[in-house]
Amino acid sequence: DTIKNFFRTVIRDWIFLALLGFIMAALSFGMDYAILNLQNGQMSLFDLVSPYHVTLAYLVWVGYVVGLILLSAVCAHYIAPQAIGSGIPEMKTILRGVILKEYLSVRTLISKMVGLTLSLGSGLPMGKEGPFVHVASVVASQLTRLVHGSSGGIFENESRSGEMLAAGCAVGVACTFSAPIGGVLFSIEVTSVYFAVRNYWRGFFAATCSATLFRILKMFSVSAAVTVEAHYQTNFPPQNVFLPQELPIFALIGLICGFAGSLFVYLHRRTVLFLRRNFIAKMIFQKYWLLYPIFIATFISSLSFPIGLGKFMGGQERFSHTMKEFFVNCAWSAPTNNSYSCGNMTSSSDFDITHWTGETGNYSPFVTLAVFQSVYFFLSILASTLPVPSGIFMPVFVLGAAFGRLVGEGVFTLYPGGYLSGDIIFFIRPGVYAVVGAAAFCGAVTHTVSVAVIVFEITGQLCHLLPVMIAVLIANAVASYLQPSIYDSIIRIKNLPYLPDIPHTTSLYHQMLIEQFMISPVVFIAKDSTIGDVKKSLESKKRIRAFPLVENLESLALVGSISRGQLQRYVEAQLGTKARFAEATRRV
Amino acid sequence: DTIKNFFRTVIRDWIFLALLGFIMAALSFGMDYAILNLQNGQMSLFDLVSPYHVTLAYLVWVGYVVGLILLSAVCAHYIAPQAIGSGIPEMKTILRGVILKEYLSVRTLISKMVGLTLSLGSGLPMGKEGPFVHVASVVASQLTRLVHGSSGGIFENESRSGEMLAAGCAVGVACTFSAPIGGVLFSIEVTSVYFAVRNYWRGFFAATCSATLFRILKMFSVSAAVTVEAHYQTNFPPQNVFLPQELPIFALIGLICGFAGSLFVYLHRRTVLFLRRNFIAKMIFQKYWLLYPIFIATFISSLSFPIGLGKFMGGQERFSHTMKEFFVNCAWSAPTNNSYSCGNMTSSSDFDITHWTGETGNYSPFVTLAVFQSVYFFLSILASTLPVPSGIFMPVFVLGAAFGRLVGEGVFTLYPGGYLSGDIIFFIRPGVYAVVGAAAFCGAVTHTVSVAVIVFEITGQLCHLLPVMIAVLIANAVASYLQPSIYDSIIRIKNLPYLPDIPHTTSLYHQMLIEQFMISPVVFIAKDSTIGDVKKSLESKKRIRAFPLVENLESLALVGSISRGQLQRYVEAQLGTKARFAEATRRV
Structure with missing residues (x-):
């Protein structure tokens, strides 16, 4: 029982994050492989037919791309249209607390992965990073459901799934470029406004696991010489590359x-x-x-x-x-x-x-x-x-x-x-x-x-x-x-339901005075205002829905506010058709 | 006026941060120079006297160190004892909102800088990074006062000075190792719990300015060959450094x-x-x-x-x-x-x-x-x-x-x-x-x-x-x-006045049930309890200061709580000496 408790308290989160990292590395590796083969396929076909006729070569070249894009579009359209596009905007919205359940379903995952492989295989100018953030988030979300067993409902804990999704985003970026540190920071910057330092390690751990497996996989698939290379390794000298x-x-x-x-x-x-x-x-x-x-x-x-x-x-x-x-x-x-x-x-x-x-x-x-x-x-x-x-x-x-x-x-x-x-x-x-x-x-x-x-x-x-x-x-x-x-x-x-960003602060905000965004002169009703004044105020300011009420015209001390409706009813009662009839009847 | 406004809104913060970076780079450069000379001084003296006699060499060697440390201690003691130690713990406390004014004074700045130069000059195993965070924070705090003109009082804005101090911390770490990115992240991790992504750029900008000036200064002082080197540049090959x-x-x-x-x-x-x-x-x-x-x-x-x-x-x-x-x-x-x-x-x-x-x-x-x-x-x-x-x-x-x-x-x-x-x-x-x-x-x-x-x-x-x-x-x-x-x-x-960290989350917390930290069986008073029951409860649970009050012994529906004092007074009134005398008198 102590062991079980230790597992629950200490180890489970680590295992979960490691699993997330490993799965994403495997997915990334598999997709990279498929994409590379699709891209090379086009070149092979082209080399095969280009000796015969230019037009044929052109048709093959263009047809290949159109075919893949069409397949990808059909796939996205019929399996899950939520897979279309980058995915980062949607993740940003979800991480701000909006529930977009269909974006995190297995259906979307399949649609996104198949569609992405096809569209990147076509060689059009598109990237893998945004969609991969989406894929990783879906995996994280599904893993959370599996590991913790809760399938929504009242036991669902928002802050927990938020933490897991954030780790997913980090792994997604990290996988794409095998950039564990930059990936974590990028995903924080892109998706969050405030960020808890105590959860910092989650992203790093998952991303490191992912990078580890990715490089081990690469070692066994490619020749040993490129084992642990950066994505686009440069070879500038370590010093004096610029003046x-x-x-x-x-x-x-x-x-x-x-x-x-x-x-x-x-x-x-x-x-x-x-x-x-x-x-x-x-x-x-x-x-x-x-x-x-x-x-x-x-x-x-x-x-x-x-x-x-x-x-x-x-x-x-x-x-x-x-x-x-x-x-x-x-x-x-x-x-x-x-x-x-x-x-x-x-x-x-x-x-x-x-x-x-x-x-x-x-x-x-x-x-x-x-x-x-x-x-x-x-x-x-x-x-x-x-x-x-x-x-x-x-x-x-x-x-x-x-x-x-x-x-x-x-x-x-x-x-x-x-x-x-x-x-x-x-x-x-x-x-x-x-x-x-x-x-x-x-x-x-x-x-x-x-x-x-x-x-x-x-x-x-x-x-x-x-x-x-x-x-x-x-x-x-x-x-x-x-x-x-x-x-x-x-x-x-x-038109995603999204809370706007808090603007960047400059020291200006700290020196702004209230008068800078208040209007003046202010329309108000005093306790000693006449009915004529009130009527005039009501007529001159059609869009004000509540008027400030002050003690008297000299002190201007605020005592409360009164709504347009109340005022209108009061004025109606004093000066309206009924009141005038009553007064006329009395005077007769 | 438009230009003035542009300056106020857009440019001033940038200038402030650049200035902070430049000042810190200059200070760091100057102190490094002084420390290096002090350390070399010891070696020169040693080389000078060691041919004559070992004891003399020993006395010079030790005397030099003791002298510098004593000077540093005296300096710290008499100018400002707040300069003693690292400074990061104090900055952490200040950034959590505790006001420790004397830690951010010019007096502390001088004491810290002189003391640090002397103590590092002695060559004892000490670092520059913590104190430098402190120095940079004092500079940032003093700059804020200068630039914004507010000298405390009601116009002081806590969140603004917090932002500036955080930038100061980042620059302090960044300067020490000429590590602008790591410096910013380290200072965030060490000092903050939550962290606003919108203020991320402040630290980076100030640290980059600092690194720029530092390297330019280095270029003009040292030979051109080491212009833009990392602190302890390694020269591993870019690939295959590990299996x-x-x-x-x-x-x-x-x-x-x-x-x-x-x-x-x-x-x-x-x-x-x-x-x-x-x-x-x-x-x-x-x-x-x-x-x-x-x-x-x-x-x-x-x-x-x-x-x-x-x-x-x-x-x-x-x-x-x-x-x-x-x-x-x-x-x-x-x-x-x-x-x-x-x-x-x-x-x-x-x-x-x-x-x-x-x-x-x-x-x-x-x-x-x-x-x-x-x-x-x-x-x-x-x-x-x-x-x-x-x-x-x-x-x-x-x-x-x-x-x-x-x-x-x-x-x-x-x-x-x-x-x-x-x-x-x-x-x-x-x-x-x-x-x-x-x-x-x-x-x-x-x-x-x-x-x-x-x-x-x-x-x-x-x-x-x-x-x-x-x-x-x-x-x-x-x-x-x-x-x-x-x-x-x-x-x-x-014993700094510090709010404790929020603990690292694990998924355990999200599954904890209330029963796990509630005690049972619960001691309670029912509306139909006898005075004897109440007395027994009071005596058996000396440390409970308030008892839950329930409707009756069957339903156990909570209706409120009652304090030990109230209960005691009530029991005293019913069973105490006075009550017994009154009863006795009545019966006589």
């Missing part, structure tokens, strides 16, 4: 990303509302709802067709490759005789940037990067309006990295030889700029600071800590004055 | 550190209470209060005398060197022909471990490490009882690192050739064990998870993320079941 003189440029990146992030949120909201309100769009797409995904999937996949426009935009490549190219520790724009050119810094076997610079260096990376960004910016927004499970974090991350790389290459072109200090040459490292841009843009769109920590864990390095922190803070500051975060924006669009 | 098979060993380190950390907190409290309560200690040390620092300083500095015992314990070296040796990426115990031996991995110019292994490798590093740890364990506790400003974090960090290194060297000895997987050799890296040990022991003593983040920032690497997280979580779990954190322990010792 203090570059810090203002990083601050500028933060500033621009702040504005661009707000624009992204704004355009996303306008697009969604346009599709919902526009007469033609409504008629076509809501009646034949499968038309919209077909249309958008065809459009986006056509743009990325490798033989067409795709060759300027890494059409054949997926996020993981693109990100590695953005973060690489060399300068794309460096001529081959420069010691910091990519040819000299990397071995070509594991690395290829020819779709940015052309096979013979015949495209300018500035042009390809600029085109990629502007196209990708709108495609990400379009893709996020599809009725399939999809996240927004990863596309935003790629966009930010592309922007940072562009700026970095620009600065590098200004100082191609680096800066000599003492006997050390400091090269401008566009890869660091890409990391900074990715963090700043994500920070601006999601309104989080902890994205910086996620970036450190994703790249596995901390040498770029200071530039990243500076840019993220500035981007956050700018973005939070201009637009809500993408998640709050979606909450607004979806 | 999944090693994870259980790391978990074991966490477990042991959890127990050792609790022991540390327990012994620290016993020592302080012994000194306060023991008759002889009280008589001697409280009457002649300068005797105690002289005694302890002499004792500790004698042990570290380089020609005596000190040569086995790195007596000549300071923390920064010791830490670098613990974290170094090679095995001390490896024979010179092993490719992972320190001779093969590092250049001897910047590195020297001969005081651990002997000039010719004639000491076993296992013995020196074990001796170092056990001696250092008690010396750290002793040093922390001195009446000078001193922190506990750094000594604990060193202790943990030494323990980790010891375990790591042990494991290395078992597998000196490493583990061959594919065509890659995985060496056991004792340096990783040292990092893990340092984090786990610190986590156990301070009850924080964020110490893991501080460790990543201190070492500038993330490759050891998983082992560190696992060990820190386990150490935390064990320690929090055994002892309070060192800071809570000091709060208890000092």
Whole structure:
């Protein structure tokens, strides 16, 4: 019995959290595997048919994407439409105490997982992180029911399930990037307003369990050499990756990303509302709802067709490759005789940037990067309006990295030889700029600071800590004055029942005086007011529903309030038709 | 006027936080410089006199330490005794809403800064981090007064100054280790129970400003090569620093550190209470209060005398060197022909471990490490009882690192050739064990998870993320079941007016039934009880101060409660001396 009690008091929560972590790691691993195979399937098919005819290749390329998206949409539509979209806005709402039971059902879980695998397998610009937060939360919620046996009803404890859901959110983010610390902080920032430090460890423990299993699984599946690698491991030197003189440029990146992030949120909201309100769009797409995904999937996949426009935009490549190219520790724009050119810094076997610079260096990376960004910016927004499970974090991350790389290459072109200090040459490292841009843009769109920590864990390095922190803070500051975060924006669009945020405090609030938001002069009724005064007050202020009542006109001492209805009845009794008849009768 | 308003609403808080960061960076930089010079001064003096006579060298060595400690103690005693000790327990109390004004005065600031410089200059095992949190909080508090002009009184706003103080704490930790993220999280964990996410950015912004200035200052003072280095930069490869098979060993380190950390907190409290309560200690040390620092300083500095015992314990070296040796990426115990031996991995110019292994490798590093740890364990506790400003974090960090290194060297000895997987050799890296040990022991003593983040920032690497997280979580779990954190322990010792923590939740609480903490059978008075029953109840339950009153003995429906006093007066009136006399008189 002592053992049983020990189990109940001490061990059970740990086991529960460990289980949550392990399940999520297994799910994440399995889904990653399926997604990778789906994505590779498209390339294999393409390679198979492209020798025969371009049109055939095009049809196969586009058909594959459209097919997967359609399947995903059908799956989401018929199994559980709650699976559509990111899931973070809904979790945010649920964690504020609103009960949205259908969002946490097994049905939603299946719909979300199958749909997400299919939609990510299509290779459209979508992310895994938001939906995975949703998946982890459903798993946590179902586990709570299983372990504790209570199936709702009066024994359901709100604060307990809240704690478990919060741990679920943390694990969801942590799994996606194998970033246990950043994941916990991100989920706290995104979902909570106040946060209990005593429950801090839950998220960390579950996320660590998840990361442990994930890495062990990876070790047994992939070759030993990549056992314990960060997601997009960078290989900058531990010291001197930037000069203090570059810090203002990083601050500028933060500033621009702040504005661009707000624009992204704004355009996303306008697009969604346009599709919902526009007469033609409504008629076509809501009646034949499968038309919209077909249309958008065809459009986006056509743009990325490798033989067409795709060759300027890494059409054949997926996020993981693109990100590695953005973060690489060399300068794309460096001529081959420069010691910091990519040819000299990397071995070509594991690395290829020819779709940015052309096979013979015949495209300018500035042009390809600029085109990629502007196209990708709108495609990400379009893709996020599809009725399939999809996240927004990863596309935003790629966009930010592309922007940072562009700026970095620009600065590098200004100082191609680096800066000599003492006997050390400091090269401008566009890869660091890409990391900074990715963090700043994500920070601006999601309104989080902890994205910086996620970036450190994703790249596995901390040498770029200071530039990243500076840019993220500035981007956050700018973005939070201009637009809500993408998640709050979606909450607004979806009209979810959500308590608004407590605004950020500034010292202004502490010095605000009541007179600043009171009106004056105040309309009031005095004990010695005449009936005429009362009538005038009632008529002049139609919208005031209760009048303050004061002792007399000199002292103005408040004695209470009186409602418009009471006053009206009183005035009616004194001056109304009946009263006048009575008075007339008396006088006759 | 619009500009003025913009300044008031948007910019002022940012300027305030930036200013706080910059001031703290400058203070930290200046103090580091002074401390370094004081420590080097001792070595120079020692080198100057040691050729003449050992006794002279000993006297100079010990005299220097005793002198500095005495100066520090006198300074703390006469300027402001509030400066003594760490400061974190006091800040924790203040942030919970207790007003301890004298802890935030300019006088305390001066006393703490001068005292801290002197005591750290002496080279005793003390840390800078706790006192620096205190210093930063005083600066934040004084800045608030300056910027906002309110000098207390009714316009003082508690929540505003609380926010500013919290930012101050964050900057204090961040400055000490140039760890902006870990610093913010650590200060949140240590000082707060609930934490507003909307004020998250304050700490990050101030800490980032501080880190920026600190690094710029460092660039101009030291050579360019070390511009932007982490505090104790490690140089493990980014991948494969550990095998999944090693994870259980790391978990074991966490477990042991959890127990050792609790022991540390327990012994620290016993020592302080012994000194306060023991008759002889009280008589001697409280009457002649300068005797105690002289005694302890002499004792500790004698042990570290380089020609005596000190040569086995790195007596000549300071923390920064010791830490670098613990974290170094090679095995001390490896024979010179092993490719992972320190001779093969590092250049001897910047590195020297001969005081651990002997000039010719004639000491076993296992013995020196074990001796170092056990001696250092008690010396750290002793040093922390001195009446000078001193922190506990750094000594604990060193202790943990030494323990980790010891375990790591042990494991290395078992597998000196490493583990061959594919065509890659995985060496056991004792340096990783040292990092893990340092984090786990610190986590156990301070009850924080964020110490893991501080460790990543201190070492500038993330490759050891998983082992560190696992060990820190386990150490935390064990320690929090055994002892309070060192800071809570000091709060208890000092009897600071502190609201207790809300306990960690486990799902048990949500399933607890009222019957589990109610007593049965319940003593009660019924409306139909006889006076005899009432009297019996009163006599049998002397400690119950109020009795439940029920409708009748069958229904047991509660109608209210009645106090012992009322019942006693009633029984007295019916059965007391007076009543009996009255009855007797009546019957006569």
